[in-house]
Amino acid sequence: MAALKFAAASTETAEAVFERRVAAVSQCVGDYHTYLLNYLFSLTRQWQDAENLLQDLWRYVLLNFDEDKIHALPLLRRKAYHLFLDHYRRQVRRGEVLTDEMPEVPVQQPNFAPFTEDGEAALREKFWGEYPGIDLSEKQKEVLWLHARYGFTFKEIEERIGVAASTVGDWIVLGRKRLAEIINNERRN
Amino acid sequence: MAQNIPSGRFEENEADKLIAAYGKKPEPEKQQEIAAMLKEQKAKFLEQERTKGQERGR
Numbered sequence: 213m214a215a216l217k218f219a220a221a222s223t224e225t226a227e228a229v230f231e232r233r234v235a236a237v238s239q240c241v242g243d244y245h246t247y248l249l250n251y252l253f254s255l256t257r258q259w260q261d262a263e264n265l266l267q268d269l270w271r272y273v274l275l276n277f278d279e280d281k282i283h284a285l286p287l288l289r290r291k292a293y294h295l296f297l298d299h300y301r302r303q304v305r306r307g308e309v310l311t312d313e314m315p316e317v318p319v320q321q322p323n324f325a326p327f328t329e330d331g332e333a334a335l336r337e338k339f340w341g342e343y344p345g346i347d348l349s350e351k352q353k354e355v356l357w358l359h360a361r362y363g364f365t366f367k368e369i370e371e372r373i374g375v376a377a378s379t380v381g382d383w384i385v386l387g388r389k390r391l392a393e394i395i396n397n398e399r400r401n
Numbered sequence: 402m403a404q405n406i407p408s409g410r411f412e413e414n415e416a417d418k419l420i421a422a423y424g425k426k427p428e429p430e431k432q433q434e435i436a437a438m439l440k441e442q443k444a445k446f447l448e449q450e451r452t453k454g455q456e457r458g459r
Contacts, residue, residue, distance in 0.1 A: 226446070226447050226450040226451075227443075227447070229450070230443055230446045230447065233446075234436070234439050234440060237439055238432070238435070238436055238439065241427065241432060241435050241436075242426050242427070242432065243424065245426075245427040245431070245432075245435070246422040246423075246425040246426070246427055247419060247422045247423050247424075247425070249422070249427075250415075250418045250419055250421075250422040251411075251415075251419060254411060254412065254415035254418065254419075255409060255411070267435070267438060270435055270438070270439060271438070271439070271442060274439050274442055274446070275442060275445065275446055275449060293409070296409065297409065300409070335423060335424040338424070339420065339423045339424070356416075356417075356420065357420060359417070360416065360417035360418075360420035360421055361420050361421055385413075387416070388413040388414065388416040388417070389413050391413075391416040391419070392411050392412065392413040392415075392416060395411040396410055396411050
């Protein structure tokens, strides 16, 4: 009887843990789904494959990640990369040819959150915080953000923040390179 | 075939897309779809926890 009571209590606790984990992963989906979808697409070049892998990732996170790591973007990216590798190896084993000729399943456009300057500033800070130690100055980060986020031209950025357009171009190339270095290096760690 | 093998390397020219997508919420329908998928994992999670509990008890 005591054992039954203990089992019931354990089940209740596990259910509570599950609900808490679902809430944490759902929060993470809101914050990172679109980002990780783009990341996976950069690897698979297939939207449908990227979508499927991302669903696998959320399932894996829910069932296996330590609770305090659920919201850690570098770990999510790393696991996404490993899922991509598994997926790729499976395709090789099956003899499936990876081409861009496979039918594309369009992905709905992301729902753009209403723009506010404060909100965007906070997001920008959070974004760069995901890459601690990145070798870029604040000005260089700002330049890449303005170009990639809002599509400002080099000239427009020059007018906006007073950095010569040619330097803006150099910084954008540098910024992309530094980001890619960090993302590619984290897979080896 | 070789030219179709993805390198798996994150290319520099993809960085802009990550910046553009950062913090953008998925469509509510998509979020609901994922939430439903997550909830379907409950039995598996509970089973997993039970197994862990048994292993700890040994």
